[in-house]
Amino acid sequence: METTYVTKAKIKPIIINSVLLISVLFVLSNKAYAQNNDSVTIASLESQIRIRAAEIEKKMIGWREDIHQHPELGDAEMRTSKIVADQLNHLGMEVTTGVARTGVIGILKGGKPGATIALRADMDALPVKEPEGLSFASKAMGTMRGQQVNVMHACGHDTHTAMLMAAAEVLSGMKQDIPGTIMFIFQPAEEGSSIVDPTTGDIWGAQLILKEGWFKKVKPEAVFALHVMVGPSGAIFFKSGATTAGSENFTLKVSGRGGHGGMPWSTIDPVPTAALIVSGLQTTVSRKADLTKSPAVVTVATLQAGSNPNVIPDSVFMSGTIRSYDKDFQNKLDSDVTLTAEKIAESQGGIAKITITPNYPATINDSKLADQMSPVLKRVSNNVSESPLQGASEDFSFYAKEIPGLFIFLGITPKDQDPATAAPNHNPHFFVDETALITGIRAMASMTINYLVSAANTKKNK
CATH class of the missing domain: 3.30.70.360 (Alpha-Beta Plaits)
Known part of the structure; x- marks a missing residue:
């Protein structure tokens, strides 16, 4: 049997190679652990959102019904703004009122440094007379450019406001775990102003918020919004690219x-x-x-x-x-x-x-945001699909021209109704299944957490 002798010259490269191999394995192991740890963090935060959303659901429905019963036209949302501002102040946020005439902005700073994003809800109602039937049906009157009109939340902005108020409470309760800052925009006059003649060239709503410089003061990196629509209750639908019409x-x-x-x-x-x-x-x-x-x-x-x-x-x-x-x-x-x-x-x-x-202008959803949030929304709802083009227009489009934006839809047609024949938005018989709204809370909060945690992880890995 031949004897093999290992010299010092041979041992040295073996040791060096072994050290290099151990180092590579250590780095890969740490990276895998970090990725797994990040995944667990997002999962645990989403679990918290689910629990907190369920806890606040009844309160959110109360807000919605109160706002529905007392609707206000664009640039006249004084009562609604006070309800919102009181809630955000109660949560300890930095709150500014009188934004774009009657809007409210709340700033929530997380417990860790990170990116900034914006969440938007519109607050205004329409000059529509609501039929009797609901215990909280509107009997309100308003003034539309000098003319007395009936007022109704016939487009669901009452639900948008209530859901974002609830999402604000959910996220405030988790702020120590949030890496970044959240800008809550409660916007007036999405449907148009009740005091401004559109032929004068004056502006309102999202356009006025941007003119006041809010995206320069706060500098969000992305903006999200949700709109209720006719569709299966609790379903979420959205698309990349052009979404609502110009x-x-x-x-x-x-x-x-x-x-x-x-x-x-x-x-x-x-x-x-x-x-x-x-x-x-x-x-x-x-x-x-x-x-x-x-x-x-x-x-x-x-x-x-x-x-x-x-x-x-x-x-x-x-x-x-x-x-x-x-x-x-x-x-x-x-x-x-x-x-x-x-x-x-x-x-x-x-x-x-x-x-x-x-x-x-047309609302253009950012393709990267749409791809990033698709799996998030599929964890929120078991019914997620691509939205068809919408013939309605939306002033969220102004935000999405400034920074990446994602505008999603939430189905609110009761299970015993056919969405194909249900009364659409802007119809006096437009009806919201309130059991769908908890999905909206979870969607807004989950998109927020996933964006901020992912941004923090990306920065950490770099």
Whole structure:
């Protein structure tokens, strides 16, 4: 048997290689432990959220029903703002009132340093009369630009406010474990201002909050919001990219020459001209818009003409909305709408003057945020799916143009109703299944925790 001798020269590289191998294994082991430890931390925090959300559910429903019974129009949310501010002050936050006229912002600083994110809820109601039936149905009246109107939370902003108030309490109770800062935005006037004429160029809601510099003062890295919609109770749906439509409002005056209804040949009748324009505007979508680039809608919603059956009026007034999901596409659509109206009026001997007023841009969800939060939301709800494009518009879009944003939807249709036939948002019969709202609390709180913990872990690993 041959004897092998190991010299010192051979032993040295073996020792060095062994040390290197042990070092690599130690680093990998520590990294795996850290990753596993981070995972456990997120899981434990999500477990806390689940417990705390269940504890506050009844209180949240009480807030919601109180706010629902006492709705307020945009820029008139004084009572609602006080309820919110009192709650945030009770939680020990830094609270600012009078934001964008009637809004409230609360700042919660976690027990550890980290990133900053914003959570937003809108507070305003609509000029809609609520039918009787609910024990907490609204009987409120308000003033919409000088006109007395009925007021109802027909779009669910009462639930948004109550859910974010509850999420604020849940997260405040966990603040020692939160690495970072949370900005709670309770925003007025998402549906529009009740005091500002939109044709004046003045602004409200999200746009005014940004103009006041809040995203420069607090500097959030991301912003989240939730909206209740017709859909299976407790279901969550969202999509990456374009989500809600960009919207513009238009007013159109068709001028002719009035006269006797029995002698139309001596007039330039603006009424049939207006009818031709209404019909012609539909072709701007069906024949001129490239719908492979963006869906689009042109709707004429109001039409006012004349005061007597035998008098042909001098003019007709109409107004409506233009919607799409792409800015360049919308600019082309505006041009087509204007040209169509003007040329049809000209062909009848009349004049059409159209004014198009930008409202809200399309809401564009950040693709990275959508991917990051998808597994989080699937742990919150067992019914998560991709949202279709929404024809409604949202001023959350202004926030999402400034920083990465994610706007998700929560289904609130009771299990005994078919979402396909349930009354939609803005309908007086819009109804919320309150058992779905705990899912909304968990969604907002869980997205917050996951974003902040992930950001802290990323910084730590770097």
